[in-house]
Amino acid sequence: MTMGLVFHSIGVITLMIGIGVILSRTFNFNEDTRNAFISLITNVGMPCIILSSIFQVDIGGDLFGQIIFVFLVSIAINLAGIGLGYLFAVLFHKKVNRAKELAILSGLGNTGFIGIPLCAVLLGPEGALYAAMFDAGVDFTIWTVGALLLQQKKQVGLGMLRTMLNVPILSIVIGLTLAFFNLRPPYLLTDLFDRLAAIAAPLAMFYIGIMIMSLLRQPSAAGRLAGTRNTLWLPVTVKLVLLPVLAVLVGIGLSVDRLMLQILLIQAAMPTLTLSSILFAKYSADEEMGAFVTICSTAAALLTIPGMIYLMNLWVAGG
Template sequence: MEHTLVFQSIMSIFIMILIGAILSRTFPFNEDTRRVFISLIVNVAMPCIILSSIFNVKMEENTFGIITAVFWISIFINLIGIFIGWLLAHNYYKGGNKTKEIALLSGIGNTGFIGIPLCAILLGPEGALFAAIFDAGVDFTIWTAGVLLLQQKKQFTYHSLKSMINVPTLSIIIGLVFAYFHVTPPIIIINLTNQLAALAAPVAMFYIGVLLMTLPSAKVQKLGSQALLPIGVKLIILPVVTVLAMHYVPLEIEVKQTIIIQSMMPTLTLASILFAKYAADEDFGAVTTILSTLIALFSIPIMIYLINIFYAI
């Protein structure tokens, strides 16, 4: 069952990328169209994904405590992946100019579009709940540590803090406040966030498809070879580290299983959007996303099989 779901989710991604590639023939891809894509995803779709995940959480007596733990563990795992990627890139590509991109691609995964439905199938509604919270931790890492890392000036200044106060970050804060005080928004707001959240994956994949059609094949091959480092960290090293770390965390087995599964997701689909917004190499992000997702078609089932040694899934 899990193998079928992984295959279907990843094939959906590639079909949407193909649609984007076809759409690229119907309009000029310039700075204006690029800004429309980025603004729509960052300021509308991403915040709605965050709010939709939190609004659909059913709170019980000890649920918020577990949610808080999963949220912080998610951030910690993401930061470990980023650090491992940065360390390897700094040593392997000495003098290279992609260290920050490799670091982020090594630690941030596609925990929303692939991870949440996979956990729902394998672990049921409880798995989907904690997978959504893990995804919120990923979002928080992206729009705080990720933004800080991508800044041209590395000093923590007022401008750096202002960059981290963005729409997705504010959405996380608002959503968690609602959850903590058990506030349920009107049904029209819940439905609206659910509908707008569905925009994120398709529009991001369309953007990647359009972007790839503008890249020379020689550049794709060059970037593909450089992408092997972050892909190796994200799909192999980070899941192994997570499995070992979960032995020392006092959580229920279902929560541990969710965290482990989420740690093995392929590279973030929004990588090229994030890089474009902060003047990094968006082409590298797009190529890495596609290769990582393709390899994940084989790596996720293998990793799930191997971690049965430690945890029954």
């Protein structure tokens, strides 16, 4: 992976977020517009990236094994990030009653909104497919371990299973099932998937830019940001620095190929998941802290992702 392509992709992402910042001045960002963006990204753009990637790659038995491997490694890396975040919160912020929230912000990244489109651009259809499976592992972790951590009364049941059955997950299952039986949709549909896949990255970046400005414009934004300043470094450091390094060590230890190693690094280096504030609101946790950590980690990731990829390239080349 050339650093020129990495910086180009991050530069494009930055400009898209900037366009979102400008767009935020042209309309009111309320619950309806927010839901419209999320619906288009998660129910149209991301599933089409996944299906487009599946039908562009020749999936055999070996690739199926690799896909399951990525899913399981993703869960392991996510749990390690949650564990590191919780440990650091207990050690360094004993007076802050937010260890569970900090743990989730440290371990779960924006592997869907940013990770899948970025891997598609940098690593092609096969990279996008692996990235989608890593994101499936994140979704699984969110609605199992994440939900259990935040629940006041621990409950495991069909409700948790229903929340995991979202459109991107279903598109993975349907796409892989068709590919396993060597079934391919007609060209009309594959062409549609290819075209709609292109909207995911721009919409996701526009949404992030709009969300950033809508939060910063709120009258109490400065006070809330100051209130989270003492804890902000913890999830940002764990998520953007320690977890990517751990992912590379795991990949090298398991002797994965270079493409797989790049996927593990990029997805582990993603900023805190955009849906953290939604998850926290659902379980009466600190929604505002989730939103501000998302903003700060997204801004920082524009610098740390190229840095981590550069260091990995030096490491692998030196090894």
